[in-house]
Amino acid sequence: MVEENLVKDVVKEPYKYGFVTDIETEKIEKGLNEDIIRLISHKKEEPKYLLDFRLKAFKKWQKMEEPDWAGLGYKQIDYQDIIYYSAPKQKEKISSLDEVDPKLLETFDKLGIPLTEQKKLTNVAVDAVFDSVSIATTFREELAEHGVIFCSISEAVKNHSDLIEKYLGTVVPASDNYFAALNSAVFSDGSFVYIPKGVTCPMDLSSYFRINSGDSGQFERTLIIAEESSSVSYLEGCTAPMFDTNTLHAAVVELIALDDASIKYSTVQNWYAGDEEGVGGIFNFVTKRGKCLGKRSKISWSQVETGSAITWKYPSCILLGEESIGEFYSVALTNNLQKADTGTKMIHIGPKTKSTIVSKGISAGNSINSYRGLVKMGTKATGSRNYSQCDSMLIGDQASANTFPYIKSQQPNSEIEHEASTCRISEDQLFYLQSRGIEFEEAISMMVSGFCRDVFNQLPMEFAAEADKLLALKLEGSVG
Amino acid sequence: MQNTMKESDPILEVQNLFASTDNLPILKGVSLTVYPGEIHAIMGRNGCGKSTLSKIIAGHPSYNVTNGEIKFSGENINSLEPEERSQSGIFLGFQYPIEIPGVSNLEFLRVSTNARRKFLNKEELDTFDFEELVKEKLELVKMDHAFLSRSVNQGFSGGEKKRNEILQMALLEPKIAILDETDSGLDIDALRIVASGIKKISNAQTGIILITHYQRLLDEIEPNYVHVMADGQIIKTGGSDLALELEKKGYEWTDNFVKET
Numbered sequence: 001m002v003e004e005n006l007v008k009d010v011v012k013e014p015y016k017y018g019f020v021t022d023i024e025t026e027k028i029e030k031g032l033n034e035d036i037i038r039l040i041s042h043k044k045e046e047p048k049y050l051l052d053f054r055l056k057a058f059k060k061w062q063k064m065e066e067p068d069w070a071g072l073g074y075k076q077i078d079y080q081d082i083i084y085y086s087a088p089k090q091k092e093k094i095s096s097l098d099e100v101d102p103k104l105l106e107t108f109d110k111l112g113i114p115l116t117e118q119k120k121l122t123n124v125a126v127d128a129v130f131d132s133v134s135i136a137t138t139f140r141e142e143l144a145e146h147g148v149i150f151c152s153i154s155e156a157v158k159n160h161s162d163l164i165e166k167y168l169g170t171v172v173p174a175s176d177n178y179f180a181a182l183n184s185a186v187f188s189d190g191s192f193v194y195i196p197k198g199v200t201c202p203m204d205l206s207s208y209f210r211i212n213s214g215d216s217g218q219f220e221r222t223l224i225i226a227e228e229s230s231s232v233s234y235l236e237g238c239t240a241p242m243f244d245t246n247t248l249h250a251a252v253v254e255l256i257a258l259d260d261a262s263i264k265y266s267t268v269q270n271w272y273a274g275d276e277e278g279v280g281g282i283f284n285f286v287t288k289r290g291k292c293l294g295k296r297s298k299i300s301w302s303q304v305e306t307g308s309a310i311t312w313k314y315p316s317c318i319l320l321g322e323e324s325i326g327e328f329y330s331v332a333l334t335n336n337l338q339k340a341d342t343g344t345k346m347i348h349i350g351p352k353t354k355s356t357i358v359s360k361g362i363s364a365g366n367s368i369n370s371y372r373g374l375v376k377m378g379t380k381a382t383g384s385r386n387y388s389q390c391d392s393m394l395i396g397d398q399a400s401a402n403t404f405p406y407i408k409s410q411q412p413n414s415e416i417e418h419e420a421s422t423c424r425i426s427e428d429q430l431f432y433l434q435s436r437g438i439e440f441e442e443a444i445s446m447m448v449s450g451f452c453r454d455v456f457n458q459l460p461m462e463f464a465a466e467a468d469k470l471l472a473l474k475l476e477g478s479v480g
Numbered sequence: 481m482q483n484t485m486k487e488s489d490p491i492l493e494v495q496n497l498f499a500s501t502d503n504l505p506i507l508k509g510v511s512l513t514v515y516p517g518e519i520h521a522i523m524g525r526n527g528c529g530k531s532t533l534s535k536i537i538a539g540h541p542s543y544n545v546t547n548g549e550i551k552f553s554g555e556n557i558n559s560l561e562p563e564e565r566s567q568s569g570i571f572l573g574f575q576y577p578i579e580i581p582g583v584s585n586l587e588f589l590r591v592s593t594n595a596r597r598k599f600l601n602k603e604e605l606d607t608f609d610f611e612e613l614v615k616e617k618l619e620l621v622k623m624d625h626a627f628l629s630r631s632v633n634q635g636f637s638g639g640e641k642k643r644n645e646i647l648q649m650a651l652l653e654p655k656i657a658i659l660d661e662t663d664s665g666l667d668i669d670a671l672r673i674v675a676s677g678i679k680k681i682s683n684a685q686t687g688i689i690l691i692t693h694y695q696r697l698l699d700e701i702e703p704n705y706v707h708v709m710a711d712g713q714i715i716k717t718g719g720s721d722l723a724l725e726l727e728k729k730g731y732e733w734t735d736n737f738v739k740e741t
Contacts, residue, residue, distance in 0.1 A: 426578075427541070427542070431540055431541065435566055436648060437596050446583050
């Protein structure tokens with residue numbers, strides 16, 4: 001439930017994560033070439049197979065063309081004008097949180113993600129990523145007792161190389177798409193999760209991504225592996241300072257679920273969206289994909305996308321295992337001149353696989369908000385089912401909403417159901433709520449959260465409340 | 481009785497009100513004064529301006545007041561937002577209550593009630609205290625608790641929507657309630673429930689304006705005054721017997737008044 005006063009307070013606030021942390025950073029020179037990639041790999045003391053992986057991806061990327069099918073119409077990105085590695089300067093080896101630069105701890109404190117032993121969140125383990133590197137991961141010992149590995153991907157490369165070599169790039173191949181190839185070549189850090197057989201992860205795991213530098217891109221990579229009969233809930237949050245330049249964020253997330261395993265992946269994306277005239281903001285080009293490898297495995301994506309100047313993101317599920325389940329619950333809100341092209345792909349390969357898609361797009365201001373999704377039934381997907389529901393809500397008369405559902409079925413013995421609707425917040429509805437003493441902006445935020453309820457119900461508790469607040473904040477001054 | 485009431489100050493004064501929408505004049509000089517404890521009925525043909533008058537008093541943004549003023553408790557409210565009017569104690573019962581998908585009726589009622597309570601410097605109610613209050617008020621309109629968990633007015637029958645309006649009135653405890661055709665679309669049982677609800681909520685401090693076409697609501701709630709509207713004006717005012725006469729003779733009878741004026 002929305003706490004009314006809280007929403008009212010929040011509505012008045014500008015983007016509150018827009019501050020910059022003044023910290024000495026180690027940056028490499030701008031530009032992208034083989035030497036830069038070798039340098040990144042060298043800095044991270046990577047094994048040869050990983051350097052080869054990067055170089056191969058880079059070669060592929062050079063031959064690829066930047067996709068324009070989403071028609072997002074952003075200004076050309078100069079890939080030679082980006083810094084591909086930027087890390088806050090600190091001691092070489094950090095053995096405990098006490099050695100982390102207090103400025104960094106303070107930054108995450110301000111973002112509501114306290115990391116120190118005394119203050120850390122009680123029921124969530126956090127991996128905090130600042131620009132190109134992971135700063136700290138909490139609750140590691142407690143998790144280790146259950147055999148759960150939760151650390152930065154750089155650390156996993158060092159300590160769990162076998163798992164990285166076995167799974168990295170198996171869900172999103174390096175050549176998958178332009179931005180995935182770029183990420184594979186230059187990724188700097190990210191989170192790694194391994195849940196052993198039969199273990200239910202004792203607490204939620206989360207990564208918090210913070211972009212601090214204006215001229216460096218963030219290319220993180222996340223890999224989550226859930227062994228047989230294990231389960232985990234993973235949360236992801238993102239913010240960035242306000243710069244009048246555009247910063248590139250191109251992440252790759254890979255999830256793997258074996259027999260009877262389940263992974264729930266929730267995102268609240270609040271990158272800086274640019275100002276009212278569309279100056280600045282993050283370009284968010286992300287490839288997220290999960291593979292339901294095992295029988296009866298389940299991967300569930302839920303996302304609340306409110307930030308970024310441009311969002312290009314399709315968290316997908318490959319349903320290989322018999323009776324595996326894929327879910328996608330999404331709320332995407334765009335305001336001012338934001339553009340979002342987001343949706344999912346549900347690729348049904350195994351028999352009796354099931355998928356559910358619930359997408360809620362809200363467009364305000366002059367923004368463009370599109371759902372783009374693919375449901376595919378392969379030749380062996382007998383008895384498989386999909387249900388899709390895509391609803392759009394328009395606020396004001398300058399915003400636009402589109403729905404692009406792609407359906408491909410090679411299996412007659414399968415069902416695909418698609419429902420779509422578009423609504424506009426009407427003057428009559430607003431007047432009705434106002435005539436009951438409810439203020440204009442609160443009336444809008446009530447209707448928007450009502451519209452999103454189906455998706456919010458899927459979010460972990462603490463995220464749902466935050467999402468509600470975030471939407472109210474984003475809609476400030478969007479109407480009337 | 482009426483004389484003693486007039487010793488107190490009026491709740492609502494509509495003075496020579498002119499209003500238009502899209503440059504089309506709808507109200508052409510309406511005056512109406514309501515004192516505490518009074519019940520007024522406004523009757524008239526469709527399109528005579530009854531509903532417009534009620535919406536303008538509630539602050540609907542689609543209408544422009546071109547002349548005249550509306551005073552509530554002695555203060556001019558022409559420039560107040562609809563929510564400010566509601567918080568200060570003006571209630572409009574809608575002829576066609578609006579459906580709001582996704583917003584739970586309970587949450588809506590609570591936020592609305594708290595907005596009014598805040599204005600009155602009363603403590604705002606949390607979910608549990610509000611549950612207690614709403615349970616008691618549900619009795620008045622004989623509504624089932626299940627209505628609270630549904631979306632605001634969504635999928636409600638005509639009668640359920642109207643009862644939900646009266647429930648809101650009961651929770652908001654307004655100083656003046658304008659009920660726009662609250663009786664239309666109700667069967668006899670529902671009409672009785674709604675009428676008895678209105679009677680229980682109103683008291684010597686509140687004013688009520690009933691906008692209606694039919695005598696049957698006025699059989700249940702006897703008005704002190706009946707006004708007949710035509711073409712954006714009040715053309716005749718009388719006691720409750722005027723409504724009976726109107727019922728007998730029809731609106732054609734009132735056409736003569738227009739010609740006279």
